[in-house]
Amino acid sequence: MLEVSGLTTVFDLASGPAAAVDDVSFEVRAGETLGLVGESGSGKSVTALSIMRLVQPPGRIAGGRVRFKGRELLTLSERDIRAIRGAEIALIFQEPMTALNPVFTIGDQIAEALLVHGKATRREAASKVVELLEAVRIPDAAARARDYPHQLSGGMRQRVLIAMAIACKPSLVIADEPTTALDVTIQAEMLDLLREMKAAFNLSLLLITHDLGVIAETADRVAVMYAGRIVEHGPVRAIFRDPQHPYTRGLLRSMPGAADRGRLRAIDGTVPVLGAFPPGCAFHPRCPDRFEPCSTTPPSELRVGDAHAARCYLNDPSQVASRASRGSDHASPTTGRQSRTDGAR
């Protein structure tokens, strides 16, 4: 369905070009949900915008391929990519308040999705809008269509965004943190609704979030992103049971209700800002398991299991062996990790 390979998007900052998305590859298969996780600033939204070719200056797509249903999106003409936006690939934005124009009724805005692609005449649009609002379970749909965004609650607005996204029956929906701005109970409703829409409309879903809990409930496979790179990807089960990248393990530990006897531990330090990514493995300043090679050359992606790969020297037997032979004070990576997990901070 969607194959992203080597995607690189740079921002031309005053200090020079900086890659917010760096050689990113992943795949969303027909009918599946791929979760893209990472802390704020890791490049998730820029990845989504790049797929849709919506990156604006000073950003630009510097390389890579985005194949969607056999077509290369990065080389399409502006007119052809526009025909795909909204109609074949829909994007749901993060903030249900600001993603709707305050000066138009929601009916008007859902109709726009249909009119842009000629999926309805102005006259037909009105009744289709009501159908869509009913499909996303908005009560009293005909009346709500005449409301302005500020008259609706956050959850209702998010439903409106979902209605807009499915209006043209796309085959892929990219949902960028669709639940972040909502409170917990509404988050759960929204995920249910997304799952339901996915089944009803036979969608593939690229679900972007910083919340592994959302991934656990919704996704089939996961890609973990850090500082513009995919650092680990694999089936949800494998990622949760047997994470191979220290960053993924950190994210899992910081999940509420994590296995670690209820103790909540955020990863030390902060995501580096664009333009100041550390050399080598960009995670090394925060990594509890770092060793010699980490700060010089970025690790390449290594297969660690069935359809499961990670970018970390701990999975590179030659590096780990040389570390052991040098008699480093770290024990094997696995025990090293455990001692850190259990030990006092």
Next chain:
Amino acid sequence: MLWVGASIVTVAALAALVGPLVTPFDPANQQLALRLDGPSWTHLFGLDELGRDILARVLAGARISFLVGITVVSVSAVAGTLLGAVAGYFGGVLDDVISRAVDVLLAFPGLLLAIALVAVLGPSLGNVLFALTIIGWVGYARLVRGQVLRAREFEYVQAARALGAGALRVLWRHVIPTAVPTVVVQAALGMAGAIISEAALSFLGLGVQPPTPSWGTMLNGGRAHLLDAPHLTLFPGLAIALLVLGFNFVGDGLRDLADPKRG
């Protein structure tokens, strides 16, 4: 302040509209025997150096002021908004060309440029309108460009693009409307500016040509009689001051409404 301004402007507009129809005197009719006569019950504002009724001329001049203001402001506002929107939204070469033109025009004091233009083109109402529009669009273009740069980042603008909407649709439906409050404020202030500029040009003999009455030409006529017949200067002068004040009040009042923080 808004209401004071709006009242002044409304009264002035009504006066310009119906005044010339109800005054018994023709603004061009000369009663040389009564030249320079001061205000009286028949001639409320008195008579000018050629014995013409000043009230009738102030009312007729108001029509010229409104004509100039409305024409210059509407053409500059539309042209400036479109050019500023295009420059801000598309960037690149278009932006470079438009922004350089704005910079160059802003580098000159507007009125001097208008004087130079009209001096070259020849004095006439048409050339005044042309010259004031040439310097007028720049302000709108600069403001709208800035607003569009901001609005381009709004999530709902991005969302419209993600829906597959084309650039023109996005601009027209989602981006330009966000600039409307700014443009309306600028238009009210622009009315004041255009009215004062027309008066200045006409005062210098570069604007509306006699016998058409304009507040600027009337001031010029009164110049020689400032001491013996100050009413020649007083009434058109007051008219200019009041109307300009009115539009400035409206502009400032609207700005406070649109952006209470800036005060």
